Amino acid sequence: MIRKLKKPVSITILLAIAIVSLLPLYWVFSTAFQLPSYQNEEMDRPVSYVESAPPKLYPVGITEYISQWQKKREAERAGDLEQAEVHGELMTEVREKSFGAFNRLFTRTPVMKWLFNSLYIAVLTTAIIVLIDTMAGYVLAKKDFPGKWIIFWVIISTMMIPEQVTLVPTFIIVQELQLFDTHWALILPNLALAFGVFLMRQFLLSIPDELIEAAKIDGASEWKIFYKIILPLARPAMATLGIFTFVLVWNAFLWPIIVINDVDLMTLPAGLKTLQDANLADFKFLMAGATVAAVPIIIFFLIFQRYFIKGLTMGGVKE
Template sequence: MAKLNKTIIYVALLVFSIVSLMPLYWVFSTSLQLSKYQDEDLKQSVSYVDSNPPKMYPMGVPEYFEHWGKARDAEKAGDDKAAAQHREIMDAIVKDTFSGFTTLFQKNNIGRWFLNSGYISVVVTLGILLFDSMAGYVLAKKQFPGKNLIFYAIVGTMMIPGQVTLVPMFMMVKNLGIMDTHWALIFPDLSMVFGVFLMRQFMYSVPDELLDAAKIDGAGEWKTYWSIVLPLARPGLAALGIFTFMNVWNSFLWPIIVLNDANLYTLPVGLKTLQDANLASFKLLMSGAAIASIPMIIVFILFQRHFVKGLTLGGVKE
């Protein structure tokens, strides 16, 4: 009975996770789908990308092996011409399978968008880690006039949704003359305050004795922070860093407002313009989606532990 229950639970969870992972699978499957396939018997070009019924896996894989087998048989039979023909088709299949990616890199500038997203995310993440840990450290460990006022001002604004400041932020960016530049993304992202709150929580666990000992040894404020506090806060920094990177990499609403120059686009903005252009085939769109999601998937697989930690740190209130 208990065993049967366990089986039911596993089956249910597997079904749920298939539903949950399906769209992501669909991105990769479609990005590698055959789009222009010269069908041997029909002598016409068929596309499996928008076929009905939809193909559930990249059709190039079975086709490739079919021709591989035929080529081998032809070679055995000594028919070199037929073998060469099959080899040619195999090359065409490989080329077509990856054509979404090659087109994006050659014609649609996606390499540029990728680099833009990447460097903006890295710069913001490093800046947030430095500034927020500095602020969190003194807010947790130092006593000075105005401390509570500053802290409550910062925490109070965490409640305000970002959309409230869209219009004034737009005017501000315009007045500063940084419209349609990457500064218009970097500055507002660097001012996010969630990390200050998170780092402050984390810095409480740094023992006072260590700080006092450093002071007695003659370490200055900066040295104490850099070589004692920061290493101890590493788990918190890892969690904050990952979430900041993810937020900036995926951010969408603000970038579509301030970016106009296609050379400055980040990946999500670029993907939207691809979709809007309507010229792009679905294979092309899904190839772009795959390129945009691969880094996050890698980050997630490498740092799954930190994701969990970061979520629980942010979620559990004192």
């Protein structure tokens, strides 16, 4: 009874909080499409809706385009072709100016390169990490060999160490290996992360030993056991590790701004920083860049959201 009464109240509160928390993302998109320096037939000077006080809460181009379209139709009906053409031109102007920042972004900045770099680095790193962590996790969960516990604990104990501690030495190592300003500098250090080994080992502990023993009796080679038995069974944990690694690499910022100087080699977060450094006050342009960076990861999240939730709760439950 009490629960039934309370439900609408809590939904209302939650909706309010959700609106507040999603507002910044909405504001990115809204500003990116906002109409800048625009003047229609009723205005005496151009107005920028990007920089207006009070701020416009939605892209004005949408309503302005519709109203110009209506005016054009009215003029056509009245037979005033000259006036209809004026409105037609304003419609084009509204459209071009609303999307203008994206045009400039795609033609004058390497944003497509950043997008591509981010994508392929994230995919490649994720693929390698999932493979090598599953291999390591399998052995640490199911095999008994000298040094196993030392190796396990040394790897696990680095999970708590903040990234900043290894920043300087890793930088020196990357320079010594002549990897500075290459994508290897972004890919290789991530392969050392301990989290995945821990996750895969914990998951694979639950696989019954009998399965592996049975395969061994059937004469399956070690590689075949891994390939035919372990990999299929480990799939849920691999998916979880994969999506979290993907997001981690995709959003990495501190390390990429240190080891990549060449603008064409940057990933999206680092690229956005150079974009902001060069256009500090052009917020429509900056938000257009932010939109290009935000949309792929939002789509990725919406597709895989189940796994995010599963993975988070998997990490919380220990042993």
